[in-house]
Amino acid sequence: MARILIIDDSSTELQKLTVMLERLGHQVLKAANGADGVALARQELPDAVLMDIVMPGLNGFQATRQLTKDEATAGIPIIIITSKDQETDKVWGARQGARAYLTKPFEESALIAALTEVLAH
Template structure:
């Protein structure tokens, strides 16, 4: 069973993503804070991270960059799941190390397909 760390500061979005992943057979760890996600990524060793971009304190882009720079988490696949849907946003996400990019609104299938493509 694969474990996914989900990071989103919106409670409704967080719950929706978590429920889709659980329905898809994944174990889910969640947080609303990117800095907390960094700690959880190291301590709980998930198989994958799904993160929003627009969050207070640290953005999902910064989270992705931090994960990819850290030797302990650099191999961890990252799926960005955000309302930022411009081509430039997607390009920037890839430059930060994102392995997949899903734009909101998304379907259950969109999310699971992105997750399955990187694990």
């Protein structure tokens, strides 16, 4: 299936998402912060990125902007997965280039639907 990069500073969230994605047949790459995630995305060119927002250092909005503005990674769809549920956050995520926005906690079916949508384009 697809190679998916998860960028999240929570080891619990990384594990939960990894189990979900691997059960669906995806290959998983992981980064524990925004800076490492951006570097790994540039190196590995995954099929999609699942991006947390609240992380130390380079936050998810900044990392999303870096990836979508970089010619080498601009085509990689980014799905934001965060606990930030304000409408302004969702708008800001879209303005940074994210293709989908899921709020934690989310149903596995919502993740599957978002991934199916972004991977189809």
